[in-house]
Amino acid sequence: MKCLCLIVFLAFVITHSYNDLEVEAASSDGFVSRKGVQFILNGEPFYANGFNAYWLMYEATDPNTRYKVTHALENAAGQGLTIARTWGFRDGGYRALQTNLSSYDEQTFPKLDEKSLLDYLRKNLAGHIEDAQNVLKKPLILGEFGKPSDAPGYTQAQRDAVFTTAFDIIYVSAQKGGAAAGALFWHLISDDMNNFRDAYSISLSEKSSTINIIGQQSRKMNLIGGKGKPGRKNKI
Secondary structure (H helix, E strand, O other): OOOOOOOOOOOOOOOOOOOOOOOOOOOOOOEEEEEEOOEOOOOOEOOOOEEEEOOHHHHHHOOOOHHHHHHHHHHHHHOOOOOOEEOOOOOOOOOOOOEEOOEHHHHHHHHOHHHHHHHHHHHHHHHHHHHHHHHHHOOEEEEEOOOOOOOOOOOOHHHHHHHHHHHHHHHHHHHHHOOOEEEEOOOEOOOOOOOOOOOOOEOOOOOOHHHHHHHHHHHHHEEEEEEEEOOOOOOO
């Protein structure tokens, strides 16, 4: 599966460098952020004691050994530990997170259902747009996203949901003059290109609901940019 969010690889045309900017924490979003030299959680200074456990992902992939993870976390919580640091980049070999470059093992993520993935996509993309708007003050383009047709339990509706979610978030921001400037789906092929066809490929000559969604988004974005006016031709 393409990197990030299991269903998307977000390649943003922005640089995430905060340098010495003051990042104000959200009041109650449940995420740790920074204000000056302090970490902030729900509006209060956050201090922690934690641990490293590089093996968490490895043991969690096997139902027969998953109890070890639960047991370790319960014991850690009992000692008041609040941060766990683990590895998620092991590639190749048995129970690998990445079976090949940019290809993830679906068995590593059995508990992430479609709704959870869409929620993650929605929050992650919205967060990047907010940062681009308020902190970096730069435009943002979603460089790659898609839904593989070879994912377990795949349906056309799942792909449509991914495209609709990404497009809607981009459009809402763009319509308001926000930082979101567009999105590039992965990936387009033409007719008679079976040697390039894979689980992500989309041919616009084939009729599908996803292609209709792509067309609708193009028209909406073109209208925002003035390209949808009569007599104007869109150029790539």
